[in-house]
Amino acid sequence: MKKDAKIYVAGHRGLVGSAIWNSLQRKGYTNLIGRTHQELDLMDAVAVKNFFDEEQPEYVVLAAAHVGGIMANLKYRADFIFQNLAIQQNVIGESWRHGVKKLLFLGSTCIYPREAPQPIGENALLTSPLEYTNEPYAIAKIAGMKMCESFNLQYGTNYIAVMPTNLYGPRDNFNLETSHVMSAMIRKMHLAKMLNEGNIDSIRADLDRRPVEGIDGNAPEEQIVATLEKYGILKDRLRLWGTGAPIREFLWSEDMADASVYCLEHIDFDDLRGDGPEVRNCHINIGSGKEVTIRELSELVKATVNYRGIIEWDATKPDGTLRKLTDVSRLHSLGWHHTMELEDGVPTLYSWYLKN
Numbered sequence: 001m002k003k004d005a006k007i008y009v010a011g012h013r014g015l016v017g018s019a020i021w022n023s024l025q026r027k028g029y030t031n032l033i034g035r036t037h038q039e040l041d042l043m044d045a046v047a048v049k050n051f052f053d054e055e056q057p058e059y060v061v062l063a064a065a066h067v068g069g070i071m072a073n074l075k076y077r078a079d080f081i082f083q084n085l086a087i088q089q090n091v092i093g094e095s096w097r098h099g100v101k102k103l104l105f106l107g108s109t110c111i112y113p114r115e116a117p118q119p120i121g122e123n124a125l126l127t128s129p130l131e132y133t134n135e136p137y138a139i140a141k142i143a144g145m146k147m148c149e150s151f152n153l154q155y156g157t158n159y160i161a162v163m164p165t166n167l168y169g170p171r172d173n174f175n176l177e178t179s180h181v182m183s184a185m186i187r188k189m190h191l192a193k194m195l196n197e198g199n200i201d202s203i204r205a206d207l208d209r210r211p212v213e214g215i216d217g218n219a220p221e222e223q224i225v226a227t228l229e230k231y232g233i234l235k236d237r238l239r240l241w242g243t244g245a246p247i248r249e250f251l252w253s254e255d256m257a258d259a260s261v262y263c264l265e266h267i268d269f270d271d272l273r274g275d276g277p278e279v280r281n282c283h284i285n286i287g288s289g290k291e292v293t294i295r296e297l298s299e300l301v302k303a304t305v306n307y308r309g310i311i312e313w314d315a316t317k318p319d320g321t322l323r324k325l326t327d328v329s330r331l332h333s334l335g336w337h338h339t340m341e342l343e344d345g346v347p348t349l350y351s352w353y354l355k356n
Contacts, residue, residue, distance in 0.1 A: 001059065001102075001265055006031045008057035010042060010091055011064030016106055016164070018171045019257035020061055027261060033057065043083060048090040052098045059264070060095045060103045062088070062144075066137075068178040070241070070320050073134040084140035092147050096157060103159040104264045105148050107141040107283065109326050110134045111163060119289070119327040122163075122281045131321045145283050152269045153279060160263055160272075165287035165326050168345065169253025170352050176212050176231050181294065182250060185240065185301050186350055191228060192238040193307040200224070237310040241317035244295030249325050251288050252340035252348075259286045262336050271334075287326040288338045297342075304347050 001007075007024060011017035012034030024032055033055055040051055042064055066083040073080060088105075095103050112120045113128040130138045148159035168182040176184060187210075194202045203224060204217030215227045225235075232239030263284060272282040292300075298311055340348075 001029075003028045004031050005029070005058045006033060006055065007059040007061065008032075008055065009034050009061045009063060010087075011062075013171070014063065014065075014067075015167060015169060015172050015253050016065075016256065017061070017063035019169060019253040020063055020260050023254065023257040023261045042090055043086040045090050048094050049097075052094040056098060057095075058101050060091065060100050061106070061260070061264070062091050062103060063106045064091070065106070065141075067173075067180075069180045069184060070133050070318060072178040073137055074318075077136045080134075081136035081140045084137065085143060088140070088144040088147060092144070092151065092159070095159075096151055096155060101158065102264065102268075103148065103157070104260060105144055105159060105161040106260070107145050107161055107163045108138070109163050109165050109285065109287070109324060110138045110321075111142050111145070112324070114321050118323055119325040120285070121327040122283055122285060122330060125281050125283075133318055133320050149280065149282055152273075152282075158269050160267060160269060161283040162260055162263055162286050163283050163326070164256045164260075165249045165251050165285070165324075167251055167253045167256055168349055169256075170349070170356075172253070172349065172353075174210055174353065181248070182297070182346075182349070185298060186305070186346070186353060188231060188233055188238055188240070189298075189301050189305040189307045190350075190353070192233045192309055193305055195225070195228065195233060195235050196307070196309045203228075232312075232314065235309075237312055238307070239312045239314050240294075240298060241314055242294065242319040243315050244293060244298065244313045246294050246319045246321065247291045247323040247325065248294060248297070249287050249289070249291045250297075250342055250345070251286065251338060252345045255288075255338040255340050256286055259331065259336050259338075263334075267334060284331055284334070285326040285328050286331060287328045288342075289326070289328045289332075290342070291323075291325045292342060297346075300343070300346050301350075304350050 009021050012021045114131040116124040145161035151157045172183040173179045174183045174187045208217035273279045
């Protein structure tokens, strides 16, 4: 890739896309293009076609997606499959029609079966049922990666699919209704600390930056307290979903971005397809290869935030997949390893949250 090649990063304002954008800039790429959702609705096929007609990107990073945590996945199942299929259909289709040299598709390790052998290798795909709570999102992502694979096989394109593990980092989503476990836990712990200390002014400032269900810092104190309680945030305790027993792997978003750009620069479809008569599972897992229980994560976040209240677990709420550790041996064999450990990443993210 030439440093002045035109690279379109779809979703360049999100956790994943912004990290990839910044990684490309650090590596000296000077011709990056991006559009906000207000500027370009990727579900609008005509708008996407017009964008590709006008910009003619040489490379595409498809990091745009409708994403969320377990609560959002359960509540908005139709949105997760419908919106993601539409985005993928439009961006991948126009990339093919406009002769894009290479496309990087960002998926998720939720594509794997609920009870896949651990650690989960790329060949575990479609071997048994998915986790119910995020099945619509997972099916959409599987369709996207299979679309890339199928275009490669039929038309000779060079579309690469990478499957990052659970990500956290700058520009994460801290919306209590839709956030993933790490960012949700950090914000809940922060608000619980403020409530425990009687620091209503700090809570108001937090809600002014990120309202919850439309409630901002101007709301009456009683309404603020009642809203926080809906999310398990009480004066003397914090109530978290599930049992705390599930085991998860986490990866710093900037590490994920560096791995993604590494694949964009150095890995082609022909490096992954193998020699057999059936070509499948050509995607690449991106992760740390290390895991922690949700309960252990809560203790790390508690120490980072300096929360002194009680943590309770609500076992009436779903745990999700009990264990999800990726096999990253393919990625390691291709020459990439992560650098940020969880013990350093959690304090770094909390510091970012306080400043932003």
